[in-house]
Amino acid sequence: MAPSSVKKLPLRMTFIVPFVLQIIAAVGLTGWLSFRNGQRAVNDLSKQLRAETTARVEQQLDQYLRTPHLINQINADDLRIGKLSLEDIPQLERHFWQQIQRFPSASYIYMGTPSEIFSGAEQVPEKLPNVAYWTGESPQGIFETYATDDQGYRRELVSEVEGYDLLGRPWYQAAAQSGAPVWGNIYVWSAPYPNVALPAVQPIYDNNGTLAAVFSVDISLLAINDFLKTLEVGETGEVVILERDGLVVSSSTEDPPFLEVEGEQQRLQAAQSESSLIQGTAQFLSQNYESLEAIDQPQQLSFELNGERQLLQLTPYQDEYGLDWLIAVVIPEADFMQQIHANTRNTLLLCVGALGTAIVVGILTTRWITRPLKQISEASNQLAQGNLNQQVAPSNIREINTLGKSFNSMAGQLRQSFSALRQSEERFRGLVDNVPGAIYRYCCEGDGMMDYISDAMQDISGYPAREFIHNQVRSYSSIVHPEDRDMVKVVVERGIVNREAFVLDYRIQHRDGRIRWVYEKGQAVFQTDGQTPLFIDGAIFDITERKEAEEALRQSEATNSALVYAIPDLLLRVRRDGSYVGEAIGTHRFKLTPGAKSVREALPLALAEQQMFAIEKTLHTGDLQMYEHRLLVDGEAVDQEVRVVSIGADEVLVMVRDISDRKRAEEALRITEENYRSIFENALEGIFQSSPDGYFINVNPALARIYGYDSPEEMLQSVTNIGEQLYVDSDRRAEFRRLIETQGTVKDFEYRCYCKDGSIIWTQIDARVVTDSTGKVLYYEGIVQDITDRKRREADLKRQLEDLRIEIDEKKRKEEVATLTASGYFQEVQQEIAEVDLDKFWS
CATH class of the missing domain: 3.30.450.20 (PAS domain)
Incomplete structure (x- = not known):
């Protein structure tokens, strides 16, 4: 597919434009060099400013961070020489109370013991220091804080906090684990005022090497904030000190290095800062470093923020007590560029003036030269429109007169050529009809159109070829797949610009709605001036079946590759002599010994000989060899199943599978079965x-x-x-x-x-x-x-109960008879019977 025709420039412009461009290039180059020199000076000044700012920050940190460890050492020395006693809490409170007033940079001085006793003093703005006390024996573990008088003695209770756990506090744990002076973790606290504190801790051991106490001094990081605010970093630059996890230690902004979330203070991430410079810096670092711990040397960097260049210096800051921070100084380049921009504006004004002068001179010069050339141009246009009977009059300018003669000669030759062309076209058409693809000529003039396309286009697209010629019904670009149109246009235009043949595959929409793939090859034909393309001649072939075959092959290869890499085994191609062929394949977690190129280099001697025996046997018999072995990997015993299969006369494929889990499961099952069998049998x-x-x-x-x-x-x-x-x-x-x-x-x-x-x-x-x-x-x-015995007992019990019931019934009857015979009625009847004369009764 050919692009729209290239826009033609008038001859007048061809004279003016080079002249003007030379002036613009000369003046522009001067301005650009001036701008670059100024920018280089800005970069040097910026580097110097950032380096000096970083040095001042490091100097201040060295001085500020030295004090808390000095206080801890003083207290440790006082304890060692007996000036302090861990048992005398009132003495400790007054000592800390006096000491915190002598060292205003300390916000809290305190100590804790393994016997769960805490004592300390804290700074209170515009008031005397508070003292705090806690012991593990206090009910509910209440942590008490008291206001003090001017002698350091307790006054009223300021606060009570339940559930305090001294031995679980991070500062105490840090000292106990390190065994030496060290920094604790930065934390945020709100009483008696919002603050971000950094604890310096020092463990104290008795003569037996047992931990006796931990001294700690908190310093406020807000004081570092106040210092950073005093630094002049350009006009709008910022300084921020970061921990390696991206949390803000301190910055030169007005915002504190913490946030209030649901009534609680939390550490501030650099990406959460309200300063756009600090946010941008954090985003730049997260995009370019997997971890800030990778920065171990000072670095000069730059990045874009809202379309403006920012200059950044990163400097690691570390000390002997384990501190590991990152000092970032970031300055907008615009802070230094005002004068550079002013110089650029002056240079542009000079360029505009020089351009105007060049245009005026060029117009006057070219008008005298182009007048006779215009006549030739008009004759050329007529010739191009098919009027071949054109003649140019002689000119007084020798070169133009020669050009006119050449034009007249060319017109005569053109008439002869057209006659020969008609004859050649007939021969060409017969040749085109036998080509399996569509031959075309695309006219580049105007919006571009097909000037000719062979009848084979109907077989390719389903549309008659005549419908595409001069866009009678539709343009060829209308059937190119919408997703491919821009690509086709770019490739064709590139071929025209580079004056070379273009080749491309793309999709078209067939008349029946199906998508077809075509292959197109073409090349532009230029006018005699060698600048303007007249036509694009080329051929289009239907390659749908080839594309479908390629896609099927690609999917097959992708499937095979996915299957190979999804296998949880280590796959190795090995020659007969034990040397490896290519790289190992698979997701097995036990890789080869680094640098190993053969079985004997990768495995212990015994295992290597076992594998070489299996390789030799496989190559000899052609049968699959399978065995198991145990291998130490990183100090861990690993059970592996090895399979060796022949893939050539002198080459095998070795598959190694980790069966450690299966072995452990088999062992566990064996133990379980033994336990079950014991219960079952006994x-x-x-x-x-x-x-x-x-x-x-x-x-x-x-x-x-x-x-x-x-x-x-x-x-x-x-x-x-x-x-x-x-x-x-x-x-x-x-x-x-x-x-x-x-x-x-x-x-x-x-x-x-x-x-x-x-x-x-x-x-x-x-x-x-x-x-x-x-x-x-x-x-x-x-x-x-x-339950036979139980059933017998139940039967015996039932008989006993029946006998007992019979005995009870007999006894009850006797009692009823006795009661009846003892009654007066029974006695009267008995008396009457006794008085009866039986002889008379029966006579």
Whole structure:
């Protein structure tokens, strides 16, 4: 596809423009050199200013950070010579109270002991220092702070804080762990005023080397803020001191290095600063350094912020007590560029003046030269429009007269050429019709159009070729895929500019809606001046099938590559002599020994010989060789499975897999099985596993003994149907099946069963169903107890209860008879019976 025609310049412009451009180039180069020299001076001045500012900050930090460790050493010396006593808390309080007034840079001086005693004094703005006391023996661990009088004695209670844990405080832990003077972690605290403190701690040991106390001095980082604010860093530059994790230690801004979040103070990240310079610096560092700890040397850097260049110096700051900060001095380049910009404006004004003068002179000069040339130009236009009968009149200017003669000669030759062209076109058309692609000529004039395209375009696009000629129905660019149009335009224009053939693949939209791939090759044909393109001649071929094949091949290769790299093994190609071929492949975490080029260099001698034996055997037999070995990697024993397979006459593929987890799992399973087997074999109750069909899968010795068998093996072999061979009552077996299938478990189920010798015993069973992950029943398992003795006792007890009931009933009847015979009515009846004459009664 050809671009739109290149815009033509009039001859007048070709005379004026070079002349003007020379003047612009000369003046512009002078201005640019002036600007560059000024900018270089600005950079030198900026480096000097940043270096001096950094030196002042380092000097101030050296002086300010020396004091707290000096105080700790003084207190340690006083303790050592007996001036201080860790047992005399009032003395310590007054000592700290006096000391904190002599060292105003200290915001808190205090000490703590392993016996959980805390004492200290803190600065209070515009007041006398407070003193604090705490002991682990105080109720609820209350931390008490008192105001003081002018002698350092306690006055009223200022605050109480519950739950204080001295031995767990970071400053105490830092001293106890280091065993030497060191800096603690920076922290934020709000009482008696918001502050950011840096503790300097020093452990004190007794003569036995036991920790006796920890002295600590807090200094306020806000004082460093106040110093940084006094520095003049250009007009708008900033200084910020950072910890290696990006937290702000101090800065030259008006904002404190902490934030208040939900009523609590938190450390400020540089990226959270309200200063756009500090925010930009933090963003630049995060984008260019994985970690600030990587900066170990002073560096001069620059970055863009809101379209303006910022000059940055980074300087690590460290001391003997473990401090590791980063001093950043950042200055906008614009602070130094006002004079440079003024000089640039003056240079531009000079360029404009020189340009105007050059244009006026050029117009006057070219008007005299171009008048006769215009006549030739008009004749050329007529010739280009097809009017070949053109003649140019002679000129008084020798060069132009020669040009006119040449034009007249060219017109004559052109007439002859057109006649020959018609004959050649007929031959060309026959050749084009036999080409498998579409041959085209694209006219570059105007907006561009197809001047000719062969009929093969219908096979490629589905549209008749005539519809594209002179854009009769549609332009060729209209069927180019929208996502490819810009690319096609760029490639074609590049070919025209570079005067070389262009080649490209792109997509078109077929008439039936499908996407087709085409290959196009073309080259521009220029006018005789060699500047203006007239046509683009080229050919377009349908390569859809090739592209589909390439895509299928690419996907296949991508799939194969993904499969190889997804394998959790280490893959190695090894020659017969043990040397490696290429790089190792795979995600195995145990890589080769650095620099190892062969099996013997990568493995211990014994393992290397084992692997070489496997390689030789594989090459000899062609069979897969597999073995396991144990290897020490970074002091850790690693179990590996090695497989060796032949991939050539003298080459094998070695696959190494880490099986340490599997080995550990097998060992754990073995121990678990041994523990389970011990419980199973030695249990007093009978334990079983049985199938839902009614045969035993496993029984322990106790169960075999209950049923009278000598061993579990004999019982498993003898009992093939639990319901028929063991249950006396078949209904109880059916009831057991119903309960366990509906409920999943059975508790305290009693039934009579047959022993090996035919005797009947009572047993009680507790069982449950075991299923797989899908809910399918695998087997039943449970515990069986012999309850025959219990049943006998229950029967005996029942008989005893029945006998007792009979005895009780007999005794009750006797008592009722006695009561009846003792009644007066019974005595009267008895008397009447005694008086009856039986002989008379029956006579």
